[in-house]
Amino acid sequence: MLPRLAQTLAQKIIARAAGRDSVRVGELIVAKVDLAMMHDSGGPRRVAAMLAEIGASVWDRNKVVVVTDHFVPAVDVDSARILKLTRDWVRINQVDRFHDMQGICHVVMTENGHVRPGMFAVGGDSHSPTAGAFGAFMFGVGATEMAGVLATGEIWIKVPETQLIRWQGKLGHALSAKDMILATLKRLKLNTLKYGVAQYCGEAVTALSMSDRMVLTNMAAELGAQTGLIEPDATTFAALKNADVDMQYAPEFHGDPDATFLATWDFDANKLVPQVAAPHSPDNVDDVDRFQNVTIDQAYIGACTGAKLNDLHMAAEVLKGRKVARNIRLLIAPASTRMTAAAAADGTLATLTAAGAILLPSGCGACAGYGAGILAEDEVCISSTARNFKGRMGAASSHVYLGSPYTVAASAVTGRITDPREFIHVFHHAQAVA
Amino acid sequence: MSKTFGKAFVFGDNITTDALAPGAYMKAPLAELAAHCLESIDADFARDMKRGDIVVGGENFGMGSSREQAVMALRELGIGYVIAKSFAGLFFRNCINLGLAPLMCVDAAKINAGDELCCDAGEGSILNKTKNECYACEPIPPHLMAMLNDGGLLSHLVKRRALITTLPSN
Ligand code: SF4
Numbered sequence: 360m361l362p363r364l365a366q367t368l369a370q371k372i373i374a375r376a377a378g379r380d381s382v383r384v385g386e387l388i389v390a391k392v393d394l395a396m397m398h399d400s401g402g403p404r405r406v407a408a409m410l411a412e413i414g415a416s417v418w419d420r421n422k423v424v425v426v427t428d429h430f431v432p433a434v435d436v437d438s439a440r441i442l443k444l445t446r447d448w449v450r451i452n453q454v455d456r457f458h459d460m461q462g463i464c465h466v467v468m469t470e471n472g473h474v475r476p477g478m479f480a481v482g483g484d485s486h487s488p489t490a491g492a493f494g495a496f497m498f499g500v501g502a503t504e505m506a507g508v509l510a511t512g513e514i515w516i517k518v519p520e521t522q523l524i525r526w527q528g529k530l531g532h533a534l535s536a537k538d539m540i541l542a543t544l545k546r547l548k549l550n551t552l553k554y555g556v557a558q559y560c561g562e563a564v565t566a567l568s569m570s571d572r573m574v575l576t577n578m579a580a581e582l583g584a585q586t587g588l589i590e591p592d593a594t595t596f597a598a599l600k601n602a603d604v605d606m607q608y609a610p611e612f613h614g615d616p617d618a619t620f621l622a623t624w625d626f627d628a629n630k631l632v633p634q635v636a637a638p639h640s641p642d643n644v645d646d647v648d649r650f651q652n653v654t655i656d657q658a659y660i661g662a663c664t665g666a667k668l669n670d671l672h673m674a675a676e677v678l679k680g681r682k683v684a685r686n687i688r689l690l691i692a693p694a695s696t697r698m699t700a701a702a703a704a705d706g707t708l709a710t711l712t713a714a715g716a717i718l719l720p721s722g723c724g725a726c727a728g729y730g731a732g733i734l735a736e737d738e739v740c741i742s743s744t745a746r747n748f749k750g751r752m753g754a755a756s757s758h759v760y761l762g763s764p765y766t767v768a769a770s771a772v773t774g775r776i777t778d779p780r781e782f783i784h785v786f787h788h789a790q791a792v793a
Numbered sequence: 794m795s796k797t798f799g800k801a802f803v804f805g806d807n808i809t810t811d812a813l814a815p816g817a818y819m820k821a822p823l824a825e826l827a828a829h830c831l832e833s834i835d836a837d838f839a840r841d842m843k844r845g846d847i848v849v850g851g852e853n854f855g856m857g858s859s860r861e862q863a864v865m866a867l868r869e870l871g872i873g874y875v876i877a878k879s880f881a882g883l884f885f886r887n888c889i890n891l892g893l894a895p896l897m898c899v900d901a902a903k904i905n906a907g908d909e910l911c912c913d914a915g916e917g918s919i920l921n922k923t924k925n926e927c928y929a930c931e932p933i934p935p936h937l938m939a940m941l942n943d944g945g946l947l948s949h950l951v952k953r954r955a956l957i958t959t960l961p962s963n
Contacts, residue, residue, distance in 0.1 A: 413957065501887040503891055
């Protein structure tokens, strides 16, 4: 008998989806898709005509999730038309898992329990790796490829290498997963992963909540990975239960302990200080104090990356009893309506608005320059989003810095990029936001 | 795929999908979006290039979002090939799916703006007439080459009709 081939978590999932015992790195194989997620920008608006063109229909409507988030709420007739088309398509194709204006797709997916460990899934969005926080292999595809998946239920994949990103130690106060991923980007840059898998591990990762873990897998996209993964553990299963997932369909799914990785990158959370990415790239990262002379026009807390309930709590911790600086606008677009409701119930929204924050609808908003809150020429913004590419959030000459919700909120108070540790003392942190 | 010569337009590393298909024009018709392709890096690109010309990048070309308008904009302008030292995975997939050949070439940096190039995706070669040099490209796997030759994923699927879930006839 041949010795059993030790498999990474990614290999295990792909092998299962391909109906095989094991797969080798580099093999090009065709696998069955467990779930396909689309949003209003790249979804029905584009795939409907493609499916019609080839005379195909949806292979399994129960494996499709559609979310409207990019063009919500409609600001002009064009966006209204895109949304209407999306709603019509969902009705005609009887897709029950449709989330209309309930928040940003990657967050809505996990909130509603659509993501489960061991799943092989595709999403019509580059931040689809977010689902990897739950141990699902999910990657982004373009609209044509989505049409192919909808028509056949299958997709090709070249079995990727996995690189381990190991964070040991313990995060200090006013630090978050966003600082971890920015520090990772500082070292690994945009292309070290080369479309492989970024798998996060180590005690600092294990200590994170699911919401924070999703920041790491979300920004696997910025690392140039095909997807990001974290081995499911007790925290994962507690969150799945919370999202009302039938645990019968949430199996234990793990990589083999003797699996091999292309590389292991070690980081020390004990030494981490708040990180900021300067224009125009998420890997243009340095310690926050290097930017303390940068004055800002706008602070933005939004996106699938940086506006979940936890992120709003971080902002509230900083803003409690403080005011946004004069002539600065702090815009907050909570990642989902459910999170908005939770933040309203626990008093977080009151803290934010009392400080002068302006609440925006739950959706992609200014993150990719589609919605409200975009920048004029030469304006400077600090943002909790994932990307600061040139012109992404507005005018080509605008400048976007990326930081954690703590850092964004602290900067909104002073009007310049600010170390949030000045605002939160260890004592306060222990109490957290109620 | 044509065997004619095209002029090289050279861009650097990490060219983003936001540069190729700017968010502000994502609701606009494709022709309008394409007119703004790469303008944040080279304001005159869409005006200066001609059909059959070739875009050359460095590392990680097409990084960023999944929007395939990044590929469609190039195709709409008539770009014949994209050459880069390496491609972002999603952009590479989108190229194959839309029938625009992505050529991965370690010698991409030897190409200068304005060089006359002739590419052959099947052979995996690039001829630089201006410099009288020839470069080898990473071969595209047969499964994907078949898709490219069929003109992209959708026409490829139509040719393999059996696998498609077809509309119920009524
Ligand atoms: S919030 Fe931003 S990064 Fe997230 S899906 Fe929307 S546009 Fe993409």
